[in-house]
Amino acid sequence: MHPTSDKFIPFITPETRHFWEGTKLGELRIQKCDSCGHKYFPPRPFCPKCSSKDISLVLCSGEAKLYSYVISHLPAPGFKPPFSIAVVELLEGPRLMSNVIGCPQTPSSLLLDMPLAVVYEKLSDEIILPLFKPTEKIV
Template identity: 50%
Template sequence: MTASRKPVPKPTPETQPFWDGTARGELRVQRCRGCKRHYFYPRPACPHCGSGDVAWVTTGGRATLVSYVINHRPAPGFEDDGPYAIALVELEEGVRMMTNIVGVEITPENLPLDMELRVVFEQRGDMAVPLFQPAGAAR
């Protein structure tokens, strides 16, 4: 088996808890203890109220498709995946994140907006990257 040429994430102190979760098959986001709102991307203070009293929580891993683009000119390392969908999804917890859609042929007909999705993880080196597939797709 050949090693993936896809880029491997490099955790920072702010993102390490996120990547620790993906290694365990968990999708984590931060939640403010003050205003009780979830947020993503990782940062030390709540973007809604400014509180530094935040915690990492595990999400349910379910999302809906908000928007996407079908990329036919793959970036380096993704040549074997084209065409592929670069997507914006909204988690049940109310936060949005960029990701890729997998587990379905990448055509507009197969990617209706508001489609229900669930998280899956792709191993890249020693890191696990969260991707999303249709909720009813076999794993």
């Protein structure tokens, strides 16, 4: 693994491999239970609602909305504060943590529920990170 970023580099585990293989291909993958229909994240090889092992991958649209966030002023490797640490809600339902980029990192530009779309950032040969940017022009 050859990091191209100073950011924290995840270690891929067997249960999460499909997710990270997906982002390398520009795909945001979550999982769906074929027994009860529950769509979920983070990855695991059984449904966290009904424990069924009858699951499949779902390719997400990449559309999301901003559920909540902070604007961190703390030093973090690979980041230049201030920067947003956000929880986004995917169109498909599950939430995940990310950064909202491509807009000023200010409360007036980061509006809750605003529409977002996934973009990808390479951290290493193995790890491509899903980030989000606003899909409407921010005033």
